[in-house]
Amino acid sequence: MELTLWTYEGPPHVGAMRIATSMEGVHYVLHAPQGDTYADLLFTMIERRGKRPPVTYTTFQARDLGGDTAEMVKVSVRDAVERFQPQALLVGESCTAELIQDQPGALAGGMGLPIPVVNLELPAYSKKENWGAAETFYQLVRRLLKDRIPPPGTARPGRAPGVRPKVNLLGPSALGFRCRDDVTEVCRLLGEIGVQVSVVAPLGASPADLQRIPEADLNICLYPEVAKPVCDWLERQFAMPCVYTVPIGIGATRDFLQEVGAALGVDVTMALRPDVVGASDLWSPQLHGGSTERARSRLPWYSRSVDSTYLTGKRVFVFADGTHALAAARIATAELGFELVGLGTYSRESAKLVRAAAKGYGLEALITDDYLAVEQAISEAAPELVLGTQMERHIAKRLSIPCAVISTPIHVQDVPARYGPQMGWEGANVIFDTWVHPLMMGLEEHLIGMFREDFEFVDGHQSHLHVGGSQPVDSPKPKEPQDPPEPAPAASVSVSTASADKARRWSQEGLAELGKVPFFVRGKVRRNTEAFAQTQGIDLITVDTLYEAKAHYGR
Amino acid sequence: MALIQQSDAVPQASGGCAQPLTLLRERGQREVFCGLTSIVWLHRRMPDAFFLVVGSRTCAHLVQSAAGVMIFAEPRFGTAILGERDLAGLADANDELDRVVEQLLARRPEIRTLFLVGSCPSEVIKLDLANAAQRLSQRHLPRVRVVSYSGSGIETTFTQGEDNALAAMVPLLPRTEAGSLLLVGTMADQVEDQLCRLFNRLGLPEIHTLPPRRSTDLPPVGPNTRILLCQPYLSATARALQARGAQLVAAPYPLGVEGTTAWIQAAAAAFGLAASAVRPHLEAARQRGRTAVARYREQLEGKRLFLLPDSQLEIPLARFLHQECGMVLQEVGTPYLDRLLMATELEQLPTTATISEGQHVDRQLERVRAARPDLVVCGLGLANPLEAEGMATKWSIELVFSPIQGYEQAGDLAELFARPLARRQRLHF
Numbered sequence: 001m002e003l004t005l006w007t008y009e010g011p012p013h014v015g016a017m018r019i020a021t022s023m024e025g026v027h028y029v030l031h032a033p034q035g036d037t038y039a040d041l042l043f044t045m046i047e048r049r050g051k052r053p054p055v056t057y058t059t060f061q062a063r064d065l066g067g068d069t070a071e072m073v074k075v076s077v078r079d080a081v082e083r084f085q086p087q088a089l090l091v092g093e094s095c096t097a098e099l100i101q102d103q104p105g106a107l108a109g110g111m112g113l114p115i116p117v118v119n120l121e122l123p124a125y126s127k128k129e130n131w132g133a134a135e136t137f138y139q140l141v142r143r144l145l146k147d148r149i150p151p152p153g154t155a156r157p158g159r160a161p162g163v164r165p166k167v168n169l170l171g172p173s174a175l176g177f178r179c180r181d182d183v184t185e186v187c188r189l190l191g192e193i194g195v196q197v198s199v200v201a202p203l204g205a206s207p208a209d210l211q212r213i214p215e216a217d218l219n220i221c222l223y224p225e226v227a228k229p230v231c232d233w234l235e236r237q238f239a240m241p242c243v244y245t246v247p248i249g250i251g252a253t254r255d256f257l258q259e260v261g262a263a264l265g266v267d268v269t270m271a272l273r274p275d276v277v278g279a280s281d282l283w284s285p286q287l288h289g290g291s292t293e294r295a296r297s298r299l300p301w302y303s304r305s306v307d308s309t310y311l312t313g314k315r316v317f318v319f320a321d322g323t324h325a326l327a328a329a330r331i332a333t334a335e336l337g338f339e340l341v342g343l344g345t346y347s348r349e350s351a352k353l354v355r356a357a358a359k360g361y362g363l364e365a366l367i368t369d370d371y372l373a374v375e376q377a378i379s380e381a382a383p384e385l386v387l388g389t390q391m392e393r394h395i396a397k398r399l400s401i402p403c404a405v406i407s408t409p410i411h412v413q414d415v416p417a418r419y420g421p422q423m424g425w426e427g428a429n430v431i432f433d434t435w436v437h438p439l440m441m442g443l444e445e446h447l448i449g450m451f452r453e454d455f456e457f458v459d460g461h462q463s464h465l466h467v468g469g470s471q472p473v474d475s476p477k478p479k480e481p482q483d484p485p486e487p488a489p490a491a492s493v494s495v496s497t498a499s500a501d502k503a504r505r506w507s508q509e510g511l512a513e514l515g516k517v518p519f520f521v522r523g524k525v526r527r528n529t530e531a532f533a534q535t536q537g538i539d540l541i542t543v544d545t546l547y548e549a550k551a552h553y554g555r
Numbered sequence: 556m557a558l559i560q561q562s563d564a565v566p567q568a569s570g571g572c573a574q575p576l577t578l579l580r581e582r583g584q585r586e587v588f589c590g591l592t593s594i595v596w597l598h599r600r601m602p603d604a605f606f607l608v609v610g611s612r613t614c615a616h617l618v619q620s621a622a623g624v625m626i627f628a629e630p631r632f633g634t635a636i637l638g639e640r641d642l643a644g645l646a647d648a649n650d651e652l653d654r655v656v657e658q659l660l661a662r663r664p665e666i667r668t669l670f671l672v673g674s675c676p677s678e679v680i681k682l683d684l685a686n687a688a689q690r691l692s693q694r695h696l697p698r699v700r701v702v703s704y705s706g707s708g709i710e711t712t713f714t715q716g717e718d719n720a721l722a723a724m725v726p727l728l729p730r731t732e733a734g735s736l737l738l739v740g741t742m743a744d745q746v747e748d749q750l751c752r753l754f755n756r757l758g759l760p761e762i763h764t765l766p767p768r769r770s771t772d773l774p775p776v777g778p779n780t781r782i783l784l785c786q787p788y789l790s791a792t793a794r795a796l797q798a799r800g801a802q803l804v805a806a807p808y809p810l811g812v813e814g815t816t817a818w819i820q821a822a823a824a825a826f827g828l829a830a831s832a833v834r835p836h837l838e839a840a841r842q843r844g845r846t847a848v849a850r851y852r853e854q855l856e857g858k859r860l861f862l863l864p865d866s867q868l869e870i871p872l873a874r875f876l877h878q879e880c881g882m883v884l885q886e887v888g889t890p891y892l893d894r895l896l897m898a899t900e901l902e903q904l905p906t907t908a909t910i911s912e913g914q915h916v917d918r919q920l921e922r923v924r925a926a927r928p929d930l931v932v933c934g935l936g937l938a939n940p941l942e943a944e945g946m947a948t949k950w951s952i953e954l955v956f957s958p959i960q961g962y963e964q965a966g967d968l969a970e971l972f973a974r975p976l977a978r979r980q981r982l983h984f
Binding site: 001002003004005006007009010011013014033034035036037038039040041042044045048049050051052056057058059060061062065076079083094095096099100123124125126128 | 583584585586587588589590591592609610611612613615616617619620621630632633634635636637638639641642646648651652654655658659675676678679680707708709710712917934935936937938939940942943
């Protein structure tokens with residue numbers, strides 16, 4: 001028994017619903033009590049789907065338990081097949097039905113239905129949503145292709161010369177993170193190197209589409225959480241090669257193109273150079289418009305541009321599903337120059353990979369689905385930016401740390417109206433904006449740092465962005481100067497400082513020299529110099545003291 | 556599955572209607588929440604209580620999804636998720652539960668009442684939560700009292716979870732001989748204050764509420780207690796209170812100006828106050844309510860309404876929308892019809908309306924499509940699909956979260972139904 005307050009993943013049958021809802025012509029009969037229909041709203045409200053998920057719930061009640069709940073399964077299966085006329089049927093059970101052991105899949109299998117029936121056994125008390133999605137996708141593909149498995153050792157026929165290579169994109173699904181736009185972006189990326197996309201599944205695919213999977217030259221495992229078991233199986237049974245690199249970020253997109261190119265014998269040299277676009281080309285209106293212009297990312301240049309200098313070494317904490325956590329860690333460190341101070345995932349299936357990656361960053365991975373443990377880890381790491389799920393967004397809000405959402409569990413905000421992929425060159429653009437905007441813009445931060453000491457420029461005049469989080473975005477606090485105005489240098493020869501144990505005196509020359517320091521750093525210089533004088537036991541601050549202090553504190 | 560579909564007549568009280576209402580009973584797939592969902596408002600009503608579901612990952616996911624947004628630092632509800640070890644008997648479920656409760660109470664020292672909430676899996680494996688609650692109470696009293704009830708989907712729909720929670724509190728209530736009025740059912744604090752002010756003005760005796768605002772302020776109950784239900788779904792609670800000697804006041808529910816008036820008058824009559832003595836005290840509020848509703852009546856009058864079963868508020872809502880807003884009732888669905896608690900409401904429904912109890916969602920949606928209503932009241936899972944088919948919808952879950960009872964909210968209640976229609980008029984593409 002495990003105490004859970006918020007969960008990152010639903011039960012495994014919700015994963016099965018994601019596969020059914022992603023597809024056309026598939027129906028899912030779920031042996032489940034009243035109430036389990038709540039899961040419909042994940043699709044109709046969060047993703048704003050205009051159709052009910054293709055799921056029939058047997059809806060048994062307590063009074064049915066003594067009677068024939070198995071008969072309820074059969075009636076539901078018969079009704080669903082008649083009403084929805086699916087091309088393939090998934091049959092399974094939710095947690096409660098698992099306990100009453102009606103074996104709905106076996107029951108349906110014995111009904112002599114004219115369509116393929118997939119018996120889903122998804123252990124509700126040990127597995128979770130992503131596992132359920134992956135298992136369902138695998139079982140469905142296996143069922144539909146089992147009669148077409150070539151004998152072991154059969155070589156795949158080579159591609160005829162002049163025929164465009166074809167690939168399948170496997171893994172995008174309902175309730176996934178930005179899958180809709182990632183598919184578009186990856187298709188564009190592949191189109192650029194002359195590769196045709198054959199089947200995209202499960203999103204938008206029909207059972208007949210799944211049967212075309214072996215016709216392609218290569219599988220692309222776009223979301224390992226959903227497609228890894230299928231891709232492994234296709235590799236084993238159909239000798240279909242697979243690219244597992246997920247093209248999120250510049251480096252990963254390049255790796256991805258190289259691997260696809262190598263697997264298909266396609267030259268991708270031209271497509272690999274996001275950097276051919278310099279600062280001036282970025283302003284070409286054709287950059288992302290016409291088909292003749294290769295789409296390129298602005299991320300590399302934006303990251304190099306001087307405004308991004310302030311991103312250097314920003315402390316970042318990453319927590320997400322396996323795929324997005326690994327991608328984010330790479331982008332954060334190699335492409336934005338952040339410092340990674342935490343890396344973790346709630347996907348136990350990816351624990352090994354994430355642990356290994358974390359080790360490479362000199363960290364210990366956080367593998368947990370307890371959001372309280374995540375909150376504690378974030379709080380201890382004291383990052384300046386959190387990249388996480390909606391849960392981490394709330395954690396970050398409470399801790400007043402800027403945050404960007406990079407992964408499921410899905411939220412209505414993660415299904416934007418605009419085009420917002422994570423993958424490919426455009427995905428890198430989206431990521432740059434999404435991660436950097438919660439931080440202050442570079443120049444702005446620089447200026448705020450400069451003027452921070454100035455009395456006109458104290459709390460209440462900060463960025464309207466997420467900095468200083470305790471401050472509500474649109475209701476700035478009334479101005480309460482925290483630092484007293486800087487006294488004019490000539491006003492007094494001897495200035496005592498409250499913070500010092502013993503009053504530090506400034507010599508006439510020392511004070512005059514302080515007056516030459518630009519006003520926006522003058523307060524800092526004064527404090528540093530006085531602190532330095534104190535540690536050195538200097539009673540009278542001279543010009544020399546001031547510069548000795550500067551040398552002492554300077555980096 | 557025996558799909559029972561039968562029609563029979565709901566006998567109506569004499570006094571006008573010659574024809575009986577049509578009742579359609581259906582069984583099949585139900586597009587409703589289970590009783591665990593009630594936790595979402597109950598935990599807000601009693602800030603010193605914690606609701607611990609003993610169930611599966613599905614239960615945790617349901618409560619989280621129904622709560623909609625994950626905004627709470629640390630919510631006052633959670634799930635003790637059963638694992639394979641618990642089911643295989645490798646771990647003693649009771650020991651495990653004790654451990655989880657210890658862990659929880661150590662984290663949350665401010666909790667005074669802990670509700671152990673039964674779920675489908677805990678019911679099916681026959682985990683005795685009543686016994687566990689007793690054992691844990693003995694250990695943790697006086698600091699924390701532990702109470703159990705079932706919110707399982709095999710036994711309860713949506714609002715019945717509150718009914719079971721309140722019924723579980725009834726045995727704990729102290730006994731009294733004093734005459735008192737007990738308001739039963741969660742309403743927004745502000746609404747409750749408004750209605751209590753009216754009762755005070757009428758000079759009614761002491762007023763208590765169940766659930767109380769603090770879980771430890773248990774209202775007394777006894778033979779001179781009159782129960783006035785604020786919510787229509789409290790069958791088990793009403794019967795448990797009657798078993799403690801309290802007397803149930805027959806009344807409609809305080810939705811709309813007329814519903815609120817009849818509700819207050821029924822309570823007043825139970826304490827011997829004639830309607831003529833009560834009315835003058837209500838007139839100002841009645842007038843305000845009527846003015847507020849009138850604005851929306853213009854938009855709602857003559858519009859056809861189809862209510863799918865969800866919260867058990869459907870019948871009183873239909874009465875209000877028909878009687879005070881002039882809407883035409885096509886079908887009024889309810890997950891469960893308690894004839895005793897609905898008697899005064901049913902009397903006021905027009906005979907042209909069909910009442911349906913239970914659900915076979917696919918058949919009901921066929922009726923919706925055939926009826927082409929101007930507005931469909933339904934759950935969150937169905938709203939967007941119906942909108943995509945061109946029908947305006949109102950999500951019923953909002954009705955259990957929003958302050959809708961009483962005179963001052965009558966206009967707001969009407970507005971909830973007018974808004975989807977008004978929105979459609981504004982949008983042009």
